[in-house]
Amino acid sequence: MTQMDPVDNALLFDLAKDELPEEDQAAVVRLGSSKGSWFKQVGWRHLVGIVALFFAIFPILFLVSAAFNPLGTLSSSTLIPNGASFDNFRKLFNNTDFWKWLLNSILIAFVSSFLSIFISALASFALSRFRFKGRRAGLLAILLIQMFPQFLAVVAIYLMFTAISRLYPSLGFNTPWALVILYLGGAMGGSVWLIKGFFDTVPKDLDESAKVDGATHVQIYFGIILPLVTPILAVTGLLAFIGAMNEIVFASVFLTDSSSKTAAIGLYGLVSGERNNNFGVFAAGSLITAIPIVLLFQYLQRYIVGGLTAGAVKG
Amino acid sequence: MASVTFDRINKMYDNGFHAVRDLSLNVADGEFLVLVGPSGCGKTTALRMVAGLEDISTGTMKIGDRVVNTLGPKDRDIAMVFQSYALYPHMTVGDNISYGLRIRKMDKSEIARRVKKAADMLELTPLLDRKPKQLSGGQRQRVAMGRAIVREPQVFLMDEPLSNLDAKLRVQMRAEISQVQQDLNVTTLYVTHDQIEAMTMGDRVAVLKAGVLQQLGAPQFLYDNPDNIFVAGFIGSPPMNMGLGTLGGTAEAMTLQLGSSTLPLAPELIAEKPALRTRIGSEVVVGLRSEDMEDASIRRGSDSAAVLDAEVVLTEALGSEIVVHFETDIRKLVNEDTKLLAEESGEAELGPVGHGVTKWVASFAPRSRVKPRDHVKVVVDTERLHFFDLDTTKAVYR
Numbered sequence: 001m002t003q004m005d006p007v008d009n010a011l012l013f014d015l016a017k018d019e020l021p022e023e024d025q026a027a028v029v030r031l032g033s034s035k036g037s038w039f040k041q042v043g044w045r046h047l048v049g050i051v052a053l054f055f056a057i058f059p060i061l062f063l064v065s066a067a068f069n070p071l072g073t074l075s076s077s078t079l080i081p082n083g084a085s086f087d088n089f090r091k092l093f094n095n096t097d098f099w100k101w102l103l104n105s106i107l108i109a110f111v112s113s114f115l116s117i118f119i120s121a122l123a124s125f126a127l128s129r130f131r132f133k134g135r136r137a138g139l140l141a142i143l144l145i146q147m148f149p150q151f152l153a154v155v156a157i158y159l160m161f162t163a164i165s166r167l168y169p170s171l172g173f174n175t176p177w178a179l180v181i182l183y184l185g186g187a188m189g190g191s192v193w194l195i196k197g198f199f200d201t202v203p204k205d206l207d208e209s210a211k212v213d214g215a216t217h218v219q220i221y222f223g224i225i226l227p228l229v230t231p232i233l234a235v236t237g238l239l240a241f242i243g244a245m246n247e248i249v250f251a252s253v254f255l256t257d258s259s260s261k262t263a264a265i266g267l268y269g270l271v272s273g274e275r276n277n278n279f280g281v282f283a284a285g286s287l288i289t290a291i292p293i294v295l296l297f298q299y300l301q302r303y304i305v306g307g308l309t310a311g312a313v314k315g
Numbered sequence: 316m317a318s319v320t321f322d323r324i325n326k327m328y329d330n331g332f333h334a335v336r337d338l339s340l341n342v343a344d345g346e347f348l349v350l351v352g353p354s355g356c357g358k359t360t361a362l363r364m365v366a367g368l369e370d371i372s373t374g375t376m377k378i379g380d381r382v383v384n385t386l387g388p389k390d391r392d393i394a395m396v397f398q399s400y401a402l403y404p405h406m407t408v409g410d411n412i413s414y415g416l417r418i419r420k421m422d423k424s425e426i427a428r429r430v431k432k433a434a435d436m437l438e439l440t441p442l443l444d445r446k447p448k449q450l451s452g453g454q455r456q457r458v459a460m461g462r463a464i465v466r467e468p469q470v471f472l473m474d475e476p477l478s479n480l481d482a483k484l485r486v487q488m489r490a491e492i493s494q495v496q497q498d499l500n501v502t503t504l505y506v507t508h509d510q511i512e513a514m515t516m517g518d519r520v521a522v523l524k525a526g527v528l529q530q531l532g533a534p535q536f537l538y539d540n541p542d543n544i545f546v547a548g549f550i551g552s553p554p555m556n557m558g559l560g561t562l563g564g565t566a567e568a569m570t571l572q573l574g575s576s577t578l579p580l581a582p583e584l585i586a587e588k589p590a591l592r593t594r595i596g597s598e599v600v601v602g603l604r605s606e607d608m609e610d611a612s613i614r615r616g617s618d619s620a621a622v623l624d625a626e627v628v629l630t631e632a633l634g635s636e637i638v639v640h641f642e643t644d645i646r647k648l649v650n651e652d653t654k655l656l657a658e659e660s661g662e663a664e665l666g667p668v669g670h671g672v673t674k675w676v677a678s679f680a681p682r683s684r685v686k687p688r689d690h691v692k693v694v695v696d697t698e699r700l701h702f703f704d705l706d707t708t709k710a711v712y713r
Binding site for chain 1: 366367368387388389393394395397398399400401402403404405414415418419446447448449450455462466
């Protein structure tokens with residue numbers, strides 16, 4: 001604080017000039033001569049911030065630029081497009097099933113993330129609150145299975161769904177429900193561990209207190225425990241949603257009809273075939289696909305707060 | 316209202332730990348019974364078995380006339396106050412208090428009436444819209460009480476409800492809980508490790524050690540007539556002084572050899588505890604409360620022959636009395652009980668300061684002018700001496 005130029009104080013912190021003791025005010029030096037010290041205290045944070053900002057914004061900027069670039073090629077894309085137009089969007093809407101893809105994506109992502117959180121939270125409640133045979137083994141099994149890459153199972157799952165498609169076509173290939181079922185299994189592993197960890201932080205006294213008050217397990221779960229773990233539900237829900245929106249391996253195997261595709265494979269199809277011909281359209285599609293995720297994040301943000309259990313027990 | 320009956324209750328955990336052994340006791344209708352003992356003595360387990368939060372291994376538990384062994388907590392008509400308060404953090408104080416009633420689908424107007432009554436009683440009315448985290452420790456404690464009160468249960472169960480409060484608040488809440496219990500006249504089972512709470516609050520006190528009931532009785536009775544060495548050392552503050560002595564003399568004029576002092580025993584004492592006569596010549600454990608000793612130099616009236624020599628180590632002037640810690644040549648009693656009691660009071664951790672020397676504590680009248688390092692004569696009220704068997708640790712009565 002001693003070496004800061006009072007003129008620049010306002011820019012850095014809201015330190016009023018008169019807060020400095022008198023001798024300090026006399027001792028202040030110009031910014032130029034105290035550069036090293038200023039950099040050590042504050043400047044490096046700005047630098048880190050700027051680098052991080054650049055890192056985060058650059059791809060988005062490029063995507064926006066490419067989406068509005070009328071030429072629709074990557075090589076002609078620059079950060080600031082030369083001449084903006086909605087050509088790419090027009091092509092996207094007119095020449096592809098994009099709206100259907102997006103709708104499929106949102107449907108699959110929403111249903112699968114909601115259901116997976118519901119199931120994971122139920123499982124976590126049991127794993128956190130009850131003591132039963134196989135509890136530990138089950139927990140470890142979930143973790144272990146999670147460590148194998150997903151596409152190890154592609155062949156097996158493909159065979160299974162061939163049978164399912166024959167018996168129950170409405171749950172088979174080219175339906176969103178096939179993917180929902182698949183993602184449910186996949187999403188449980190990681191989220192059970194996350195949610196169970198959070199459940200463990202809710203004091204068990206609360207359960208017992210509610211039990212004595214006359215609540216059933218269901219009432220305790222929905223009335224007492226769930227409201228206290230909303231932050232982790234929001235986080236895992238969001239992660240599951242994003243995961244389902246972006247998933248491409250299983251979706252590309254399961255969904256081959258153009259009308260049943262998700263946005264991820266649909267858009268991928270635009271750039272995988274010919275050379276980067278359709279990158280402009282692809283960028284436009286990606287931009288629109290990002291909107292639901294951003295909206296969901298904005299909505300869930302309010303639940304991601306700490307200290308919900310404060311005051312429950314003497315801490 | 317209802318009584319609570321433990322009939323040979325046992326609790327054995329899966330890992331083989333026998334937490335409660337053959338506990339039989341009866342909490343009368345409207346009685347305030349305190350379960351007290353050192354940590355790990357099974358008192359909380361016993362309470363949780365009444366609540367239905369812990370299975371009963373063997374034995375019969377009755378609330379009123381109903382056997383409740385297999386009933387769930389919600390069907391036992393009990394309310395419990397937890398050590399941690401266990402308030403629902405996402406609910407307001409009002410919702411916390413009314414939760415048990417809302418769960419039971421009680422009429423709204425009745426809920427409002429009961430919440431208001433409880434809130435008035437506990438002075439919580441201005442806080443009803445707050446969340447638990449906005450409350451102080453004492454207020455949270457009251458909310459936990461309120462939650463129990465509105466239920467109007469047959470039995471209150473309290474699990475160390477005051478142990479999270481600071482000392483001053485604890486004294487105040489102690490009085491408040493006693494007051495509430497008396498006003499409502501609800502059967503109450505109260506668990507604490509603090510013998511002062513047990514003494515001040517309970518109609519009766521049950522002392523437990525290692526899952527076994529040691530003695531059950533009114534606080535003053537326990538204080539005056541401890542059944543064994545453990546109860547004698549646990550009840551009372553400062554704890555009862557203990558040492559080893561030898562009975563001597565004749566059946567008519569018995570004496571007690573305590574260290575280098577020989578005390579003549581009062582005939583009244585022998586009359587009260589005739590069993591002492593059979594032990595002439597044998598070693599016994601001697602117990603003496605601090606208030607049953609006096610500074611010989613300020614004692615008026617006839618000179619007593621029952622005098623101990625002591626070297627003062629420390630004095631604590633409390634105004635109404637002077638607590639004098641002194642060393643004597645009385646042989647020290649070391650057994651399981653004294654070790655357990657030392658652990659409980661934290662003495663064991665302090666290490667062997669003056670190890671091997673028997674230290675006793677006496678409460679002298681404030682007129683006494685003793686100072687540390689003084690040699691004083693301590694007059695003993697021999698009528699108030701307690702005797703215990705060295706092997707069985709039981710009190711020597713008849």
